[in-house]
Structures are given as C-alpha cells and as structure tokens.
Amino acid sequence: MFALVDCNNFYVSCERVFDPTLLHRPVVVLSNNDGCVIARSQEAKLLGFKIGTPAFQAESILQRHQGVMLSSNYTLYGDMSHRVMETLSMFTPEIEIYSIDESFLSLFGQKSLYEYGQRIKSTVYQWTGIPVSVGIAPTKTLAKVANKIAKKEGSGVYVLDNDKGIKLKLSTFDVEDVWGIGGQYSAMLKAHHIDTALKLSQQKDEWVLKHLTIVGLRLVHELRGESCLSLDLITQPKKAICSSKSFSRPVETFEDLSQSISEYASTAAAKLRAQSSAATLISVFISTNRFKDEPQYGKSATMKLNVPTNFTPHIIRCATSILETIFKKGYKYKKAGIILSGIVDNNHRQIDLFSNPVHLNKQDSISSTIDSVNNRFGRKSIIFASAGIHQDWQMRRAKLTPSYTTRWDELVIVKS
DNA sequence: TCTGGGGTCCTAGGACCC
DNA sequence: TCTGGGGTCCTAGGACCC
Numbered sequence: 265m266f267a268l269v270d271c272n273n274f275y276v277s278c279e280r281v282f283d284p285t286l287l288h289r290p291v292v293v294l295s296n297n298d299g300c301v302i303a304r305s306q307e308a309k310l311l312g313f314k315i316g317t318p319a320f321q322a323e324s325i326l327q328r329h330q331g332v333m334l335s336s337n338y339t340l341y342g343d344m345s346h347r348v349m350e351t352l353s354m355f356t357p358e359i360e361i362y363s364i365d366e367s368f369l370s371l372f373g374q375k376s377l378y379e380y381g382q383r384i385k386s387t388v389y390q391w392t393g394i395p396v397s398v399g400i401a402p403t404k405t406l407a408k409v410a411n412k413i414a415k416k417e418g419s420g421v422y423v424l425d426n427d428k429g430i431k432l433k434l435s436t437f438d439v440e441d442v443w444g445i446g447g448q449y450s451a452m453l454k455a456h457h458i459d460t461a462l463k464l465s466q467q468k469d470e471w472v473l474k475h476l477t478i479v480g481l482r483l484v485h486e487l488r489g490e491s492c493l494s495l496d497l498i499t500q501p502k503k504a505i506c507s508s509k510s511f512s513r514p515v516e517t518f519e520d521l522s523q524s525i526s527e528y529a530s531t532a533a534a535k536l537r538a539q540s541s542a543a544t545l546i547s548v549f550i551s552t553n554r555f556k557d558e559p560q561y562g563k564s565a566t567m568k569l570n571v572p573t574n575f576t577p578h579i580i581r582c583a584t585s586i587l588e589t590i591f592k593k594g595y596k597y598k599k600a601g602i603i604l605s606g607i608v609d610n611n612h613r614q615i616d617l618f619s620n621p622v623h624l625n626k627q628d629s630i631s632s633t634i635d636s637v638n639n640r641f642g643r644k645s646i647i648f649a650s651a652g653i654h655q656d657w658q659m660r661r662a663k664l665t666p667s668y669t670t671r672w673d674e675l676v677i678v679k680s
Numbered sequence: 681t682c683t684g685g686g687g688t689c690c691t692a693g694g695a696c697c698c
Numbered sequence: 699t700c701t702g703g704g705g706t707c708c709t710a711g712g713a714c715c716c
Binding site for chain 3: 302362365366443445449
C-alpha cells in the first residue's frame with residue numbers, strides 16, 4: 265500500500281505557522297517578481313482565485329475581504345518542507361519525497377490504515393504546525409486520487425483499499441483530476457466521451473497506448489489497482505539545471521543582461537556542484553515580454569563543452585559569449601536564463617588530452633571554498649563581480665515575510 | 681504599471697555508422 | 699527495370715508534474 269501525504273495549501277500554511285493573524289482570512293502567495301497567485305488559502309480559493317491569477321487583479325478583491333497577499337519566501341518553505349519530511353521519515357524509511365509539499369510512503373503490516381493515516385496527520389501537525397492530508401491506496405495513482413478525496417471530504421485521511429470502493433469513487437472522479445492527465449489529454453478524452461477516471465480505466469490497452477503513449481497505459485493500469493510505479497527511494501541527480509527569472513523592469517542593455525546571466529550562471533553552477541555533477545551543455549535564453557504589444561524577440565543558443573565543468577567562472581565566460589551571439593539591440597527584455605545539461609558525475613568526468621589535471625583540481629578547491637563560505641554565511645557572501653553590485657533588474661518581492669527559521673536576525677520575537 | 685520557475689519523460693525524425 | 703538492413707545517437711517538440 266502507498267500513502268500520499270500532501271501538505272494543505274503549503275506555502276500559506278508555512279506563513280501561518282509564524283503569523284497567526286493570517287488564520288481564517290483569505291491569503292495568497294505570489295510567484296517570483298510578485299507576478300501572479302501560486303498558492304491560496306481555503307478562504308482565497310472560495311473567493312475564486314485561480315493559480316496564475318495576476319496579482320493586480322487579485323489585489324482589490326483581497327482588500328475588500330481583509331485578505332493578505334505575500335511574496336513567496338522559498339527559504340522558509342524549503343526549511344519547513346525539510347521539517348515535514350523529517351517527521352514523515354520517522355514513520356518509515358520507505359519514503360519518496362516527490363515535491364516540496366508531498367511524499368509517498370510505503371506501508372506494510374499496518375492493521376488499521378485509516379488510524380495510521382490519522383496518526384501521520386496529527387504528528388506532522390503537532391511537530392511542525394503544517395496541516396496535511398493523507399490518501400492511502402494500492403497504487404501511487406490511486407493514492408493521489410484518495411488524497412484528493414481526503415482533502416475534500418473532511419477528516420483529512422481517506423483509504424481506497426477494495427475494488428468496489430475504488431470503482432465507486434472513480435465513477436465520480438473527473439478525468440482531468442487524474443494524476444498524469446493534463447489539459448490536452450483531458451480535452452481529447454472528453455471529446456471521446458471519457459469524462460471520469462472509471463471510464464478511462466475501462467478503455468482497451470491498445471487504444472490507450474495509441475492516444476496516451478506508454479505513460480498513459482501505465483496510468484490506466486494503476487487506476488485498475490495494478491501497481492506499475494514504484495517508490496523512488498534514492499534522490500537521483502538532476503539531468504538539467506535551470507536558473508531563470510523575470511526582471512522587475514524592462515532591460516535593454518547588454519551589460520544588464522550579462523549581469524543577470526552571470527548571476528543565474530553562479531546559481532546554476534552552485535546547484536550543479538551541490539549534487540556533485542558537471543555539465544557539458546550550456547544554454548542561454550532571453551526574451552521580451554510576450555504580454556506587451558511591442559516588438560517581440562526571443563532566442564536561445566547552446567554551447568557544447570569538450571570537458572564537463574562545474575566551475576563558475578568558466579560557466580560565466582561561456583554563458584556570456586553565448587549571450588553575445590543572441591543579443592539584439594533595441595528590444596525590451598523581460599526574462600533571461602541559463603540551462604545546464606549533459607550532466608555527468610563530477611567524480612568520473614572524462615577530461616581530454618589537453619586538460620591539465622592540476623589546474624582542474626585547483627578549480628575544484630576554489631569552488632568548494634566558495635560553496636562552504638556561502639553555505640555557512642549566506643548564499644551571496646561571496647559573489648562574482650560580473651553579476652554586478654546594483655542589480656536594479658532584480659525581481660520584485662515587496663511583501664516578503666522574514667526568514668523565520670534560517671536567519672538569526674529574523675527570528676520571531678515573543679513578548680509576554 | 682502588472683501575467684513564475686524548475687523539472688520529467690516520450691516520440692518522431694534526421695544524421696550517421698557498418 | 700532494378701538502389702539494403704539493422705542499428706545508435708541526438709534534437710525538437712509536446713505532453714505532463716508541482
């Protein structure tokens with residue numbers, strides 16, 4: 265049996281742990297750059313906000329309902345996520361951390377699944393202050409279904425463990441809510457009059473394979489109760505690492521763009537080193553604001569390296585030269601980013617005939633020194649000058665809450 | 681004024697190999 | 699008249715996830 269434990273309104277719940285005045289009010293958390301809504305409290309959902317609602321549209325409605333709008337505080341959410349996952353690990357070593365706010369647990373030998381789910385839920389809440397919902401079922405896909413039901417039907421825990429019950433619930437479960445069925449597929453399925461999870465699960469294998477590929481076929485078997493997706497217990501290194509952001513204002517000069525690319529390159533390179541990897545492909549992209557009625561331009565280019573690297577100065581140098589090839593003057597740029605791919609294990613990277621191993625070792629020791637200083641004293645304690653000092657293109661985060669759990673100078677002060 | 685960021689997997693088609 | 703068969707690797711595009 266699988267349990268899917270999913271935090272309720274995770275980002276909002278994190279904020280509420282440290283600011284109880286946010287309880288029982290509509291609260292939304294905004295995307296980077298305070299652009300659009302990405303998380304909503306129950307009260308905010310009832311007001312009709314969707315994921316992706318632009319912040320400027322939400323603002324006046326929130327004001328009328330004593331609502332609150334917050335910038336996203338990923339430092340806080342990351343730390344709270346870690347606490348939740350640690351708590352879940354106390355229940356079983358068989359845990360797959362699927363995203364920042366959900367985990368799959370493998371259960372065996374539990375007598376009462378429902379009570380076990382309740383225990384998970386109350387322990388996480390007591391230890392971290394984060395409310396969670398628990399769905400339990402024989403496959404991951406069905407556990408996802410059970411979790412949705414748990415969220416809707418009150419007690420926060422739902423068990424799907426017998427054929428009859430599963431069929432009954434699937435018969436009223438909208439096909440577009442099935443894990444793995446997105447907008448395109450659900451439109452196609454509905455055009456074929458397949459509108460519930462049950463109907464999908466009853467389609468012929470050949471038909472599913474033809475229309476939904478092998479991925480869809482697995483999904484359908486999972487809906488039938490046949491487990492095809494196992495637990496990923498070991499976190500695999502990422503195959504691509506991206507760092508990109510929208511600017512707070514239109515950026516027109518090569519200098520500003522190259523500063524931002526340097527900054528993103530440093531971030532991406534640090535992520536690369538954190539998983540002991542090196543990259544052979546560096547892509548850079550830039551684009552104008554697609555929502556604006558002004559000349560549009562967007563381009564990306566990729567450079568292939570003979571020797572894999574994770575050395576920030578090297579990556580910055582490559583990224584800057586790529587930028588030179590795609591930059592065009594006269595446009596108002598809104599977004600830029602870098603993607604590192606062709607990822608290999610840094611400890612087994614293949615060097616070429618002309619690489620100097622001593623030189624490479626020196627690079628590694630410079631990198632690890634920088635990383636350890638930044639880990640200890642904060643992410644930007646040591647920066648590369650090419651990323652600039654003023655950075656007035658930096659994203660907007662006007663309504664940012666404190667890093668309650670990760671900065672000494674931002675701890676909560678309790679008064680009596 | 682204002683619209684996010686970071687990932688995964690699969691498929692088809694083309695280039696290339698012997 | 700008549701132009702092979704069996705592979706691999708890479709890329710772009712499209713679907714999905716949170």
